[in-house]
Amino acid sequence: MRIRFLLFALYRDLAGAEEFELALPDGATAGDAVSALRARGGGSERLPPRPVVAINRHYASLDDRLADNDELALLPPVAGG
Amino acid sequence: MRIRFLLFALYRDLAGAEEFELALPDGATAGDAVSALRARGGGSERLPPRPVVAINRHYASLDDRLADNDELALLPPVAGG
């Protein structure tokens, strides 16, 4: 399945891009996807191993399973206001 | 001594005037002054016997003594905002 990664703020700067697309085996969790992204290198290895994530715009757990075409966002600690 | 009375809002409506001046014996308290004003009649008797008062723009007690030319205000419960 294809997963679309979104990176913001510090995480975008670390990984050097705001968007990635990766193919992952069916049944992969959000945590598996983060590991796959970090293993890709090119700066992505500097991302934290257990970031806050959102799946399709909702806060999610790293244990949540992904589905094809899901949008997985890696969110640094938030600092609005 | 001469005391200047100021009345506001409901108290002004009850007494029918916003200002009075009365002569009071030396040593009179704010409470004595209120009694003297109420005894004057003409509507003033409808004022409460123990209103909140201010002497020269400061909240005061009915036991406080007055001095010549003091300004004694009778203040209904306040309702600003």
Next chain:
Amino acid sequence: MTPAVITRDPIDTAALLDAAGDAANGAVTLFVGVVRDHNDDRPVTGMRYDAYEAMASDVLHEIVAEARTAMGEGTVLAVHRIGELAIGDVSVAIAAGAPHRAPTFDAARYVIEQIKLRLPVWKEEHYTDGAARWLPGQVPPMVQS
């Protein structure tokens, strides 16, 4: 800007907000009281605010100074309008600006609560049937006898 004002003129809330939110103050809380169109389900046409003006100015300055002291740093401003007000008119506005948000909420809240308790101001509500009445108020706590 004078920190505490009793006025017969319309209140400029934007000017208050600007004055409290200078470059050092990252947070501003503005509280605004507006004349409502009803009270206890009775339709209201307007409100007359009466005040012991000289004393009210002194008391409002005191209240604002107390809030400013409690806040530590920042700006506190308060304006209370008196006279004849129409529905929707701003009767009171309080702005508190400080580097951080929590003290600004506390300061604005303190000022409005103390205004309700201590400021020598009274309001007469006018109703659509032509009647009017002075609204019941609070006895200032420092002078309960």
Next chain:
Amino acid sequence: MTPAVITRDPIDTAALLDAAGDAANGAVTLFVGVVRDHNDDRPVTGMRYDAYEAMASDVLHEIVAEARTAMGEGTVLAVHRIGELAIGDVSVAIAAGAPHRAPTFDAARYVIEQIKLRLPVWKEEHYTDGAARWLPGQVPPMVQS
């Protein structure tokens, strides 16, 4: 007026105040966040706000709806600006209007606290020496793992 907005345009605080203070709402609390000229004594020239825009819009709507429900009756509005902001620019504004004052303070306070906890927005501070850094933030409590 849309109750929750993420925008790149300047925030019109006067419009928010007007919208929250209609004739039924006698009390309005407006909270405004402003870009400060310093942080931890370091002089700041400006701030860049980044956001996960689509999600931020959803989360801000949720926060505002929660505050509105808690208030019982009245109006709650929130606008968060993103993009490049200069010193003194309003980054966030929240207006809560209701018949009585206490719930308006509580609602405005709730919205800003939840924004700080949950809204997917980040800010990069720019300093007078040309440096910049992403400010440390908070981990949203619903997803601590």
